[in-house]
Amino acid sequence: MPTLVHEYDWPDRVVVGTVGRPGERTFYLQVRHGARSTSVALEKEQSVLLAEKMDELLDEVSQNPDHPATAPKDVPAELVDSDPLEQPVEEDFRSGALGLGWDPRTAQIVIEAFALEVSDEGDVDSDEDAAYEPSEVLRVRIPVGTARAFAQRTREVALAGRPICPLCARPVDPDGHVCNLLDDR
Numbered sequence: 001m002p003t004l005v006h007e008y009d010w011p012d013r014v015v016v017g018t019v020g021r022p023g024e025r026t027f028y029l030q031v032r033h034g035a036r037s038t039s040v041a042l043e044k045e046q047s048v049l050l051a052e053k054m055d056e057l058l059d060e061v062s063q064n065p066d067h068p069a070t071a072p073k074d075v076p077a078e079l080v081d082s083d084p085l086e087q088p089v090e091e092d093f094r095s096g097a098l099g100l101g102w103d104p105r106t107a108q109i110v111i112e113a114f115a116l117e118v119s120d121e122g123d124v125d126s127d128e129d130a131a132y133e134p135s136e137v138l139r140v141r142i143p144v145g146t147a148r149a150f151a152q153r154t155r156e157v158a159l160a161g162r163p164i165c166p167l168c169a170r171p172v173d174p175d176g177h178v179c180n181l182l183d184d185r
Contacts, residue, residue: 006031006038006092006138009106014140016154017085022161023173028115029095030085031140037086040113040138044158048128051154053100054109054147061102061144068106071144077148093136109147110175113138 008014011033020027023052027042029050042050058071096116115136142150162171167179 003134003170004138008033008038008138008140009043011140011142012088013081013082014111014142014146014150015083015085016050016150016157017091018161019085020180021174024136025161027157028085028091029111029127029138030089030139032086034173038092038138039089041087041091042045042098043095043112044161046095046098047154048158050098050100050111051158054111054151057102057109058144058151060149069144072148075149076145079145081149081153092138095138096134103141106141108141108143111138111140111142137150159165 008031010030013032014030016027016029018027020026025044027044027047029040029042029047031038061067061069062071062073081173093115095113097114097143099112099114101112102108116136117134162173164170165172165177165179169176172179
């Protein structure tokens with residue numbers, strides 16, 4: 001079966017946002033161009049790593065004197081997007097892997113999200129003999145300023161979750177935490 005590719009060049013909006021309360025949130029990479037949109041479910045860790053790697057790539061592009069593009073170090077105010085995800089959020093697929101790259105033809109950052117493939121038994125497919133071909137892929141090309149704003153927002157969304165316990169460095173649930181119980185003894 002051929003791969004279904006959701007491709008966006010110069011989208012109107014690309015953000016990471018969440019649905020649910022802290023500790024039970026689902027993260028989504030959401031892209032919209034006109035009336036067309038795609039929402040891909042991510043793990044929190046995937047979102048954070050994507051933002052970190054995007055900033056690293058933007059810094060690398062800016063530091064290369066032979067490179068024709070430069071990325072702003074600070075996020076341009078007009079690119080800040082603090083609006084919630086567009087509703088209703090309908091998951092197109094869950095991402096199993098993410099890719100990040102540079103398109104020299106357009107001087108844009110490229111984000112790719114590949115569908116997590118699950119077998120009929122509910123296990124993640126890992127047939128190493130077969131060539132991996134995901135059922136769906138999201139491919140988004142965005143300019144460097146938008147990419148910097150995307151990375152900043154993604155970090156803010158991830159940090160808006162549960163506070164981190166200073167004793168064990170794990171998230172503290174709203175209903176309590178094992179370290180809190182130890183302190184009460």
